[in-house]
Structure formats: structure tokens, C-alpha cells
Amino acid sequence: MQKVATAIFMVLVAMALGVLFFTVAYAAIDWYRTGSHVLFDQLNANPLPVVGLAWADVTARTFDRMQYAVAAGALGFLLPLVSLFLMRPRKRNDSRFMTMSDVSKTGLTKVGGVFVGRAGGRLAEILSPGRDQRSGKIHLTQRKLIGGKKLWIDGDDVGGFVIGPPRSGKGTSLIIPNALTWPHSLVVLDLRGETYAATAGYRSTMSRVVRFAPADPDGNTACYNPMDFISLDSAQRDIDLRNIAAALFPRPPSNADPYWVNDARLLFTGIASFVMESPAIPNQKKTFSTILEIMN
Secondary structure, three states: OOOHHHHHHHHHHHHHHHHHHHHHHHHHHHHHHOOOEEEHHHHHOOHHHHHHHHHHHHHHOOOOOOHHHHHHHHHHHHHHHHHHHHHOOOOOOOOOOHHHHHHHHHOOOOOOOOEEEEOOOEEEEEEEEOOOOOOEEEEEEEEEEHHHEEEEEEEOOOOOOOOOOOOOOOHHHHHHHHHHHHOOOOOOOOOHHHHHHHHHHHOOOOOOOOOOOOOOOOOOOOOOHHHHHOOOHHHHHHHHHHHHHHHHOOOOHHHOOOOOHHHHHHHHHHHHHHHHHHHOOOOHHOHHHHHHHHHH
């Protein structure tokens, strides 16, 4: 509907400019040939009589003034239409950086969803003493983006891919802000623990935070016992244990010797079956740790 209204408006503007160019050109040609500016005075007062004179030339088949006036009128009519054609959004081969106008039109500044960065603004040096994590050098200032508009993407199917070298700020600029602003459940692969350290305190006020880091040297991790999911039925238990063994010891490439993988699976399944069935091992000890102790 908006496109139709714009097209109608531009046609009306083109018609108005066409009439204006026609009448001015008609009066200019008359002045050039006669030296009289009567028609210009008439245009200022009421342009309709000038149009009447032009029509009289047409009926009298006198085209010495009309041919130039018609050309000028056609130029005036075509100018806005050509401008509209040149300014229309291109549908192909128009890859470019978005302008701030494009950002506003696409609705990226509407708060909500996934935070993807900022547009506009400027980089400024601010006082911030510290040590560079990569080089170890001490710095007194650092560059910070001042101003600009925050950009968000919202929807049922939102995906993103962030590329950057190590320690380039991917986590601090995108992951941590989203972990702080995302109101729903969140799963973060946080190998260094930086996101947890920066956001766990805040997120614990709005949801439950679980840290799963089985390799943490201090044992600061949530845990679960996969053996709790093993069926008590002996037939099904054997299937469950073999499935766990297959997950722990993946199938080797087709050109590799499967001997070691197959034997590792059999060893794990046998010891795990012993742990599950042994009445001497209490239920709370039926774990991977016990299996490892027996293997060692």
C-alpha cells in the first residue's frame, strides 16, 4: 500500500513539474522572440491564460513555440520519475555496509532477542590502567566505543557465527552481554570459565545456575552418575552398558585396526557389569570412579 501511495504521489509531482516547465518555457520563448515579458507577468498572476494561448497555438497548428515548450514539459514530467527509478532499492548486487538509516528501517534497534553489537558511535581513548593479557604490557588507556546504537535480532529461529582470533573480545563483547540479558534458559560452552565468573552471580538471581566442569582441579562442578540410568533388568542392563561403552570408545576409521577399541569396550562392559551386580559395592559407589579404581 505504501508503494502504491508513493507511486501516485510521484506521478502527481511529475505532472505538476511538467506543467510548470511547459508554461515557463512557453513564456520564455515568447519573450525571446518578441522581447515582451507579458506572459511572465501573467504566469505570476494566473497561469491558466498562458495554457489557453498554448492551446490556441495547437488549434491553429502553430508549433513554433509549442515544440520547445512541449520538450521542456516532457523533461519536467520525466525528472521525478527518473529520480524515483534511480533511487529505488536494488534487488541484486547491492552488497554494502548498512547505514544508520538501514539499521533503523530493519528494526535492529528494537530491544529484545539476541544482542549482536553496536552500529555508529566512535572509538575514544579512555583512562583504564591495566595489563594486556596477550603481551603482558602495562597500559594506562584503552579504546572504547562511545555512542552508537545497540543492535538486536529477535525471532523464533536466530543463529549467529562469530569469528575472531583468541583473546580478541568475542566473549566480553557478545557472549557475556547475552548471558546477562537473555531472560530464558541458557547453555554455554565455557572452557575457560570466564562467562561463568562474569555472569553466574547475576543469573542466579533469576534462574538456577549449574556449572559442569568435571576437570576442575578444585572439584567445583555439578555432577551426575551415568550408572544411575542403567536398567536393573539384566538383559537391558547389558544393552545399556554396551551403549555407554560405544560412546566412550568410538568406532575407529575403516582402515584402522578395531582390536583395541573392541577390547576396551569389552573390558569396560565386564567391569561395569561386575560393579552393578556386586552386593559388596554399595549403591552410592556404583560409579565410574569405582570402575576406574578396579581398572587401576
